[in-house]
Amino acid sequence: MKEKLRTIEDLASTIEDGMTIGIGGSTLRRHPMALLRELVRQGRKDLTLQAWLGGLDFDFLVGAGAVRRIECAYVGLGPLGLSPNVRRLADSGELDVRFFTESSMIARFKAAAAGHPFGITRVIAGTDYDDPELIREITDPFTGATLHAVAPAQPQVTLLHGYYSDEFGNIQRPTRYNRDDVDVLLASASDRVIVTVEQLISHDEVVRRPHSTYLPHHWVDGVALAPFGAHPGPCDALYEPDFAALDDYLAAAKDPEKFRQYLETNVLPSKNNGDYLARVTSPATLAAIRIADEV
Amino acid sequence: MTVHPTRQSKLTTVTDLASRVSDGMTLAVGGFGVYGRPMAFVRELIRLERKDLTVVTTTSGQETELLVGAGLVRRLETAYAGLEKWGLARRVRAAVEAGEIEIADYDEVMSFDRFRAAQDGLTSFSANYMHGSSLPEQNPDMKPTTNPLTGAPEHAIPAASADIAIVHVPAADRFGNAAMPADQMMPQGLDLTTVRAFDRVLLTAENIVDTNALTRFPQRVQIPCFLIEAVAHAPWGAHPGAMLGSYDADGEHFDELVEAGASAETFDKYLGKYVREVSDNDAYLDLVGINTLLKIQRRSFK
Amino acid sequence: MTSEFSIGEQVTVALSRQFRDGDTCFTGLTTGPGAVLFGTCIPLAAMALAQQTHAPNLTILFAGWSVNPQLSRLTRLPDLEFANEFMSMPAEAHITGYPNSIGYKRGDVTVGFSVGAQVDRYGSLNSTLIGDIALPKVRLVGPILQPLHFTHFGREFVMMPRHDSLTFVESVDYRSGAGHQLTREERAAAGLNPDAGPALVVTPLGLFAFDGPGRSMSALSLNPGVTPDQVRENTGFEVAGLDEAPTTAEPTEEELRILRTSVDPNNVLGLRDVDISAVAPREKA
Numbered sequence: 001m002k003e004k005l006r007t008i009e010d011l012a013s014t015i016e017d018g019m020t021i022g023i024g025g026s027t028l029r030r031h032p033m034a035l036l037r038e039l040v041r042q043g044r045k046d047l048t049l050q051a052w053l054g055g056l057d058f059d060f061l062v063g064a065g066a067v068r069r070i071e072c073a074y075v076g077l078g079p080l081g082l083s084p085n086v087r088r089l090a091d092s093g094e095l096d097v098r099f100f101t102e103s104s105m106i107a108r109f110k111a112a113a114a115g116h117p118f119g120i121t122r123v124i125a126g127t128d129y130d131d132p133e134l135i136r137e138i139t140d141p142f143t144g145a146t147l148h149a150v151a152p153a154q155p156q157v158t159l160l161h162g163y164y165s166d167e168f169g170n171i172q173r174p175t176r177y178n179r180d181d182v183d184v185l186l187a188s189a190s191d192r193v194i195v196t197v198e199q200l201i202s203h204d205e206v207v208r209r210p211h212s213t214y215l216p217h218h219w220v221d222g223v224a225l226a227p228f229g230a231h232p233g234p235c236d237a238l239y240e241p242d243f244a245a246l247d248d249y250l251a252a253a254k255d256p257e258k259f260r261q262y263l264e265t266n267v268l269p270s271k272n273n274g275d276y277l278a279r280v281t282s283p284a285t286l287a288a289i290r291i292a293d294e295v
Numbered sequence: 296m297t298v299h300p301t302r303q304s305k306l307t308t309v310t311d312l313a314s315r316v317s318d319g320m321t322l323a324v325g326g327f328g329v330y331g332r333p334m335a336f337v338r339e340l341i342r343l344e345r346k347d348l349t350v351v352t353t354t355s356g357q358e359t360e361l362l363v364g365a366g367l368v369r370r371l372e373t374a375y376a377g378l379e380k381w382g383l384a385r386r387v388r389a390a391v392e393a394g395e396i397e398i399a400d401y402d403e404v405m406s407f408d409r410f411r412a413a414q415d416g417l418t419s420f421s422a423n424y425m426h427g428s429s430l431p432e433q434n435p436d437m438k439p440t441t442n443p444l445t446g447a448p449e450h451a452i453p454a455a456s457a458d459i460a461i462v463h464v465p466a467a468d469r470f471g472n473a474a475m476p477a478d479q480m481m482p483q484g485l486d487l488t489t490v491r492a493f494d495r496v497l498l499t500a501e502n503i504v505d506t507n508a509l510t511r512f513p514q515r516v517q518i519p520c521f522l523i524e525a526v527a528h529a530p531w532g533a534h535p536g537a538m539l540g541s542y543d544a545d546g547e548h549f550d551e552l553v554e555a556g557a558s559a560e561t562f563d564k565y566l567g568k569y570v571r572e573v574s575d576n577d578a579y580l581d582l583v584g585i586n587t588l589l590k591i592q593r594r595s596f597k
Numbered sequence: 598m599t600s601e602f603s604i605g606e607q608v609t610v611a612l613s614r615q616f617r618d619g620d621t622c623f624t625g626l627t628t629g630p631g632a633v634l635f636g637t638c639i640p641l642a643a644m645a646l647a648q649q650t651h652a653p654n655l656t657i658l659f660a661g662w663s664v665n666p667q668l669s670r671l672t673r674l675p676d677l678e679f680a681n682e683f684m685s686m687p688a689e690a691h692i693t694g695y696p697n698s699i700g701y702k703r704g705d706v707t708v709g710f711s712v713g714a715q716v717d718r719y720g721s722l723n724s725t726l727i728g729d730i731a732l733p734k735v736r737l738v739g740p741i742l743q744p745l746h747f748t749h750f751g752r753e754f755v756m757m758p759r760h761d762s763l764t765f766v767e768s769v770d771y772r773s774g775a776g777h778q779l780t781r782e783e784r785a786a787a788g789l790n791p792d793a794g795p796a797l798v799v800t801p802l803g804l805f806a807f808d809g810p811g812r813s814m815s816a817l818s819l820n821p822g823v824t825p826d827q828v829r830e831n832t833g834f835e836v837a838g839l840d841e842a843p844t845t846a847e848p849t850e851e852e853l854r855i856l857r858t859s860v861d862p863n864n865v866l867g868l869r870d871v872d873i874s875a876v877a878p879r880e881k882a
Contacts, residue, residue, distance in 0.1 A: 327678075328677075328678050330679060374742075375739045375741045377738040379628065382629075383736075394732050398739075400740050402740055402744035403740070403745070404702075405745075411696075423788050423789060424748035426748075426789075427721075427748075427776070427778055429725070430740060430744060430773075445788065449787070480679055480684075482679070484693060484695050544677065
């Protein structure tokens with residue numbers, strides 16, 4: 001087995017301007033934020049983002065000026081409301097927004113995963129969803145009914161945040177985890193997959209609980225250690241959201257100048273995720289958001 | 296599951312816990328080797344400048360090194376005083392060699408047995424294997440006796456005795472119910488003996504959780520609330536030592552501690568930097584730094 | 598003609614031949630470069646080798662809690678009692694808690710290993726202090742488990758990384774482990790195993806037993822290149838049978854093959870790395 005362990009900087013450097021990237025997690029939850037912050041530090045531009053339910057990930061990258069286009073079913077921060085940066089840049093026309101329904105976006109990823117030329121959906125009929133590039137009306141060859149074909153969503157690389165990995169990229173999760181999770185679907189639809197994880201474990205530990213592996217090593221191109229790598233969002237089973245840090249983030253995201261200052265104070269000068277955490281939160285807060293009942 | 300609103304919470308601060316230890320008291324300290332030591336409590340005790348304490352442990356590590364180096368200790372009862380791979384506890388060593396502290400040595404499982412005897416409400420128990428060793432000569436608390444049934448020569452070993460015990464746990468609720476790690480080993484077993492062996496038991500906890508979180512895993516909640524006098528939140532409260540299921544030891548900090556142990560002056564500087572000039576555990580963790588805390592993090596998972 | 602082998606391998610093989618099939622052997626995790634080789638690596642390798650040669654029913658108890666660990670899975674020797682690589686190393690059983698499934702005082706352990714700062718002619722071991730008991734010149738770690746080792750474990754193997762006259766003394770300053778000054782009769786009268794106590798001493802100079810007068814130390818074999826006079830100069834008491842002692846036996850081809858390919862394929866135990874015939878330097882007090 002190939003050894004896949006890298007640094008976050010190395011993983012980020014494999015992503016180029018203009019690429020189409022998939023991002024795992026949903027809304028606030030379990031996005032690879034440490035990796036996204038590194039992408040912004042490295043000055044990425046013109047990215048196309050594909051996801052199911054975009055949230056903190058999209059808001060951050062869009063606000064940082066790294067994104068040209070987004071494709072997803074929703075962008076929002078769950079209980080914390082709409083995504084301020086995405087809304088602002090969508091309204092101004094600077095951001096190319098391609099919305100789908102939840103199930104038709106899933107159909108796009110499924111088509112890519114299966115190697116099909118397009119996905120098929122019934123739910124677009126009768127709606128105002130209209131995207132000549134990505135949605136075409138078709139006829140059911142058996143019944144003659146009207147259906148819609150959706151273009152496959154096949155990211156060049158998908159970025160995920162997970163829980164545990166060995167040095168070979170066998171990614172494992174705890175017994176209890178957020179089931180509302182399409183990371184595996186995204187991974188199967190992508191050309192490449194890179195993963196940040198909360199903790200490294202030995203191969204022996206992986207082999208002892210094979211049922212916990214959800215991304216086998218041969219799917220994974222690179223893995224990096226990133227404890228609290230989803231911060232300020234939560235990582236299910238491991239830590240809650242850091243609401244204080246999220247409040248600070250949202251206050252900055254409302255205004256482009258404030259967001260630029262937020263990036264210049266907290267993101268751009270940080271040499272690593274630990275530095276970033278030291279700037280925006282404290283050990284006491286990290287201890288307070290830790291989920292303890294799996295000790 | 297409903298908890299009555301007037302049920303008494305035992306949640307308090309580390310400062311309040313430490314202040315319950317008075318000068319001259321005997322303090323039983325949990326943990327083993329470099330593992331699971333209530334370091335946040337110990338640092339607070341040093342800030343309170345208590346004196347003339349007797350410290351009783353199954354084994355002694357960096358917690359005893361700090362207490363002795365800070366001048367709080369008159370007497371130590373243990374089987375081993377050291378820092379495992381980091382070598383001798385240099386301040387303990389210096390204090391013994393200068394005659395500044397009394398030390399009562401015991402064999403290691405005998406040391407565990409003293410806590411078990413206390414758990415069983417005994418004042419002493421018999422041992423048949425002190426013969427030929429220097430322990431009874433050095434430790435007058437071991438009394439030569441004769442077995443009343445067989446006539447064989449033995450030694451009566453005193454049960455461990457302490458005014459207060461302090462133990463650090465992974466998670467506790469505000470009533471003192473506390474959970475042990477899933478993959479618990481002998482140190483955690485010794486901590487369980489410790490909480491059962493003394494009248495007054497204090498806990499510091501990595502996490503304070505809601506009672507409902509504990510009721511989901513009652514098999515892991517091995518410390519029942521009725522044994523506990525008070526509990527305080529002390530995240531990373533065993534640092535620089537390891538805490539099973541939470542984090543590894545901070546090797547660089549141990550190197551710094553060992554170097555500081557070279558003399559009373561250098562140790563005072565260490566105590567100044569990490570204890571006396573630091574207001575509380577949160578400030579201590581800011582000093583240690585998030586990068587270090589993340590580097591040593593090692594959570595067990597189910 | 599056997600392949601080239603290191604002195605570490607030679608001592609390991611000699612030690613492995615001392616085990617009996619069915620032995621239950623207890624070794625701890627020692628630290629410090631000389632101590633770790635003698636206190637942990639050589640015993641572990643010897644036990645694993647014995648399991649694969651003449652003692653298939655031997656049980657390895659590592660650090661008192663890991664039963665028959667699969668040492669070949671190690672990539673790095675653990676240096677802390679509950680180090681993660683040690684906890685996740687496959688083993689047949691983990692002994693957790695105390696008291697536990699080892700009947701320490703019921704004779705379950707038939708071989709123990711100890712390391713100390715001083716050993717005397719009757720095999721008493723000192724891990725506690727140098728100098729006067731009331732006010733020692735040097736305070737060491739304390740008795741640890743040595744009192745139990747020297748009374749309740751069947752045979753105690755004393756692993757001494759240093760063989761000099763400051764270590765091998767006429768009489769230890771403090772007996773943490775009781776040697777043969779405590780006689781068979783006294784042990785029996787106390788309800789202890791009369792055959793317990795120090796049985797073997799392993800040093801860079803050779804292997805030593807207790808067949809001298811009054812069960813005092815005697816030479817079992819001297820390592821290649823070591824002369825009886827060299828032992829005399831480095832020992833603070835007379836060792837019986839020095840001139841008659843044979844050279845420590847060479848390993849067989851098969852024993853070497855098993856050591857190198859099965860017991861320690863990754864050379865984690867470092868048996869080939871260290872020239873143990875050089876006396877380890879004494880640490881600055």
